[in-house]
Amino acid sequence: MFGWVRRGFRRAYERVLSREIDDGPTHVAIIQDGNRRYARKRGDDAPDGHRAGARTTENVLDWCEELGIEELTLYAFSTENFERPPHEREPLFDLFEDKLYEFADAERVHDREVAVRAIGEVDMLPDRVRDAIDYAESQTGDYDSFTLNIALAYGGRAELLSAARDVCRDVESGVLSPDDVDVEAVDRHLSRQPVRDVDLIIRTGGDERTSNFLPWHANGNEAAVYFCAPYWPEFSKIDLLRGIRTYESREKSWQRTRTERAVALVRAVAEVEFEDAKTVAGRLREQLPSSGADEVSAELAKRTDETAD
Structure with a gap:
């Protein structure tokens, strides 16, 4: 009885972990x-x-x-x-x-x-x-x-x-x-x-x-x-899925850090030379995930508005 319950719980937990995993x-x-x-x-x-x-x-x-x-x-x-x-x-x-x-x-x-x-x-x-x-x-x-x-x-x-x-x-x-x-x-x-x-x-x-x-x-x-x-x-498969979850968590954190650095770089360059900032932003957008590229674009747009003012 208890063995059947444990196996059922493990299968359910595997499904939960599998749903949490993306790439x-x-x-x-x-x-x-x-x-x-x-x-x-x-x-x-x-x-x-x-x-x-x-x-x-x-x-x-x-x-x-x-x-x-x-x-x-x-x-x-x-x-x-x-x-x-x-x-x-x-x-x-x-x-x-x-x-x-x-x-x-x-x-x-x-x-x-x-x-x-x-x-x-x-x-x-x-x-x-x-x-x-x-x-x-x-x-x-x-x-x-x-x-x-x-x-x-x-x-x-x-x-x-x-x-x-x-x-x-x-x-x-x-x-x-x-x-x-x-x-x-x-x-x-x-x-x-x-x-x-x-x-x-x-x-x-x-x-x-x-x-x-x-x-x-x-x-x-x-x-x-x-x-x-x-x-x-x-x-077990649960252990493997937990490892993959750790990888994805670290990957998201790393991408977040890259995005923050990219935005800071665009901000710093724009304060000195706006045309250079556009070039830098274009290159950075190619290297970042779509969400990070959007943040770089938003930062550049913000600097564009400030320059226009």
């Missing part, structure tokens, strides 16, 4: 924390927790499709995880190998045209895992409807350091001019990277830190971050 994120990245703690809580071994987490991953893929998310990046194994003892690492490698082959052959992956990719220092992984990566990427490489990035042997600082070294070598050899070192130049030297910048990072398990995850693609894009308490195997 959600395009790229969500998730730090899947808490698999081992989930297993300990249930009296199981760590591999049992990771297998339970893999089932959650399959659910999340379904939810992303429902919500129109186009790219998902999962932090599965960091470079620091190599420090774990072999009896913990090897079952994980077994799981990665099995799931990569499973995903590569799954009908729903091909029906939905999901591109499965690995990002990170994959050369550090065992041969059997690398072979599975090659197979999954070759089987799904022509798809572009949805991108699933699996971060394996990933470390954000190491990724940026490697790119910086490559850029320095290009400058030293004359392939690249120092004046041409820009965002695009760094992007070109980031191997096995996501397709899009990250809009939202979610971390499960209760810790409030991003753990060296996608610093270039997330922090550079000022991604929203949502921390939640459930362990990864317990992560």
